[in-house]
Amino acid sequence: MEKGPVARECSCSCNGDPQNSENRCCKPMPPAHAGENRTPWVIGAIETSTGKIPQVSTEYTPRDRFGAWKARWGIGRMDYKVPPGLYGVGNPDANSLVLVSANYKMSFDRLRSELKGLDLWILVLDTRGVNVWCAAGKGTFGTEELVHRISQVRLPEIVTHRALIVPQLGAPGVSAHKVLKLSGFRVLYGPVRAADVPAFIGRGLKATAAMREVRFDMRDRLVLAPFELVSTVKPALLLLAVLFLVNLIAGKEGFALSLVSHTLADFIPYLGAVLTGTVLTPLLLPYIPGPAFAWKGWLMGLLWAGVYVWFIASQASWTHGLFYLLILPPIASYLAMNFTGCSTYTSLSGVAKEMKFAVPAQLISAVGGIILWVGGLLLGF
Amino acid sequence: MIKHRYLKKVATLELNADKCIGCGVCLDVCPHEVFEINSGKTWISDRDRCMECGACAQNCPVEALTVKVGVGCAAAIIQGKLKGTAPCCGGSEGDKSSCCGG
Ligand code: SF4
């Protein structure tokens, strides 16, 4: 019942948009501020033989949306964790279905907002604020936690049936046959995307092939760009400082406004390389020839370097041009390679294989560029 | 829809067809349609699409499937190399873990 595609245990840029965050791994979120109403989405209580169970809203509020937006850009701290336990949607009874979810707020929001008009239970596992996919990779969304949570909320006393709908993306952590043996509950794997849950229920708990498949559409890839970009801010600022110092030391114009403008002009090729690696390559991913991410990034980086040298720096010397051709492609290549963590289809064996070749190549090219640059400074060619 | 393709002939997925009882769970959990089933036996129809997530092996009731599970994430592999651990980012759990935090 999770949304969207992607990597596990640690894909690099992770937590994010309610639509697409589900299988990108993420930093567990900081706890909410004390005193704040942490559960504004609880709208009532459902009486059961074991006591009151919180009833949750199916509305996706502007506040939820704002939280998701902030998370996407890595801003501030919000309430990203849902207390683990059992919740009700609508007016569930002893025969109602039980959906299992992670306690990552955005997974939970996504799920509950798709359940309008339905009566069912949601069993929230303690995944430490990590989404289903990543938590399944870590094993926190797993057989043990599921079995523990079933008995902790006294689920066998609340429902008379013995079935659970577990999001398909949780399957790497859950052993259906072991859960059955340990708890008596049969695990049915639900669809990948939360939006398909009502249809899955409507079809008598049967998923279509499309519901089972993890996709990685252009939209999914675009949503990831903010994460990738945010992760490059620190090195980019560092580079800006270095360029500033170089311009200052080269000291053609003293400390003047032109110093700033030169620094910014020097920064453009790098900015282009970063955008090429983090936004353009991911966006055009399936259209760039070759399977390896590092290769795709290199190709696009080379294209950018070529465009830059040809059009913008054409009056510069050949060493200058060569320098950019050596230094820019590995930057784009490295960043594109890191996008493997966000993709929904790369395997460890595959990434390890491409890195064996790509990392030395990136280093050689970048070091070559730096040597050329230093040589140019010292020898003046 | 475009099917993404990654490196060929690297996935470590193996199926022991003799053990398979044709329950079909692996077809349910696989996010990339790697398996097909034919007269009560499953076979690997597209190994190159396997992303080594381990869902199939974890859920096969007779342990007919094996796969070296891992994260297809370059940053994780780099972190692992630097720290000398398995490819993952940050701790494996708890609030200090920063899972590759972007
Ligand atoms: S490891 Fe994952 S991707 Fe590979 S075959 Fe099994 S379920 Fe499919």
Ligand code: SF4
């Ligand atoms: S899960 Fe195992 S036993 Fe069931 S069909 Fe797949 S390989 Fe065969």
